[in-house]
Amino acid sequence: MLDAFVAVGGKPDGSGSVKREVLEDVIKHQFGLSINIGALIDLVDVDGSGEIEFSEFVGLLTAKRTVPPGPPDADEDEDGMGGDTTAAAGGGKAAASS
Numbered sequence: 437m438l439d440a441f442v443a444v445g446g447k448p449d450g451s452g453s454v455k456r457e458v459l460e461d462v463i464k465h466q467f468g469l470s471i472n473i474g475a476l477i478d479l480v481d482v483d484g485s486g487e488i489e490f491s492e493f494v495g496l497l498t499a500k501r502t503v504p505p506g507p508p509d510a511d512e513d514e515d516g517m518g519g520d521t522t523a524a525a526g527g528g529k530a531a532a533s534s
Contacts, residue, residue: 437493437494437497438450438490440493440497441454441490441493444458444459444462445458446490446493450490451490452489452490453485453487453488453489454487454488454493455486455487455488456477456481456486456487456488459473459477459488459496460473460474460477476496476499477496479495479499480492480493480495480496480499
């Protein structure tokens with residue numbers, strides 16, 4: 437993780453910080469990911485500085501999905517809700533009758 441931190445502007449000894457704009461650019465444009473990176477940064481930027489220190493960077497890379505998703509991704513099913521699809525196999529949705 438330290439190598440990734442350094443690659444986006446942190447220092448090799450874990451000091452320094454990474455600017456929010458740099459992380460957003462790397463995630464959205466260089467990696468082409470459509471995740472809601474701004475919300476994740478807000479979640480881990482505990483001191484509200486707008487810059488990500490190493491401990492916050494680690495939190496960013498290891499965060500569980502606790503923020504609203506960005507546009508639908510491969511994790512989500514057709515309806516965009518994601519989640520367990522086993523309910524449909526057991527008749528979880530009632531068929532509409534006319």
